[in-house]
Amino acid sequence: MVPKLPDRIYGCIYKKERLATVEENILPDTFVLKIWKPFPGLGNDIVIKNIPEFYFLVMQEDYPLGSIEKISEKINNKYDKGFHAVVGEISVSGATYPVIRIKNFEKKNIIQELQCYYLNEGFHFSKERKLIKAKGMIKLKKHFSLKEVKEGIFFDLEVEELGYIRIPCKLDWDKFERITQRIKIDVALGAFDAATGVFYIGKNAVDVIRVFNPKRSLENLQLIKKQYLREIGNPELIKVN
Template sequence: MTDKNFIIKFGSLIKEETLEVIDSKILPHTIVLEATNPFPGYYEYYEGIQKDVTPHYIYLVTDKKYDLEQFTRTTQKIMADTNKKYHAAQGTITIFNNVYHVIRIRRLTKYDQIQDLQSCYLEEGISLKSNASIPHNSKAMIQLDKFFALEEIGDGFYLDTVEANHGYFKIPKQLSWSEFEDLTKQVKYNMDLLHFDASIGFIYDHFKAVDIIRIYAENLNLDLLKKIRLKFVERIK
């Protein structure tokens, strides 16, 4: 990777996953969720492969949406004070038409860290929601607003330099979630022996919102991303 190809973009991703409620090792009267099986479109073909990887994606439910600067500065300070290198992003989750504001956390090494991290955010002025009841194993629509650290490997094709096995490509138009779901099913049906998980989103590029698809699969490279993109673009009306 060269500095020329390494770029930082801000944008958003939308995906659907099942979230489990965490009942222990959290602050009392708070809500914490976990995606115990992230990237279901890929791992559904490899049963059990994720069982020993814990914690997974953790979602701290906050009382409201906080502005990006406050969230970013608070997260920076917590990481500096605790010498932790976790990853955090803001977003929303929608469960049964109820919308919750969340902080998505990656790369905690044990569940015991969740309560301490909650306390750190509280001490820095980010409050946690306490007056909602979310069912166990709830299917959720997740939207994350985040920075992407990308290596451009082709015109409109990227690999994530932070998150392994993540690739992205540009698409010609914005898709609704239902359109994207249907397209993904069609693409997978026509790609024998190639399993992947996909989500939609956008990045800001040259003052425009550019639509993208995120692909998760092992051993991603430009050739595979080109093959997947071709199948999507052929079907986008």
């Protein structure tokens, strides 16, 4: 029997995505990025219902996660905007920016409104705006609500498509990407999008792979975990720098 986890677990997710500068429906002299196509690992044949949009408000400084969570909850409760916010940073085109990541469920033009709300609460946006259309590395810092359904396999309790598998070591992005490309050859795994991450559970840092699958199941995550563990144990991959 796996132990019960705390209600909220702090952790980070790392993902490389195609990013583009948002040029309309934002406050003047601010810098906002958007993911071109979320969850690219699913390919073009998988249709996801109600997929949210992901925006990144570039800030003047790195604000604490707790402050953003508190103010975002206040904004949502007062104005019913249907969004979720976490903090993070983006490294793209040779620079790194502190950001608030906005998950917009309603697909309405709410970003300018949200900027106004955050501004009124004392948060400040970067005025250094750049035109970007490139892949960038995203680090998100957030709290998770999880259930360990089997040792080393977790279900996300807030997003039904998300699962996480524990791995024995941290992988840099290039190694992780090579391993993912190799295991996706196995059609039995189905289509899924993957990212790396870490959970801080008690005094332990738990390295994980985040799996997004519209048909999430324990059986599928077990298959994916088995393949990743096999490839991580391949010395030809591990020794590549």
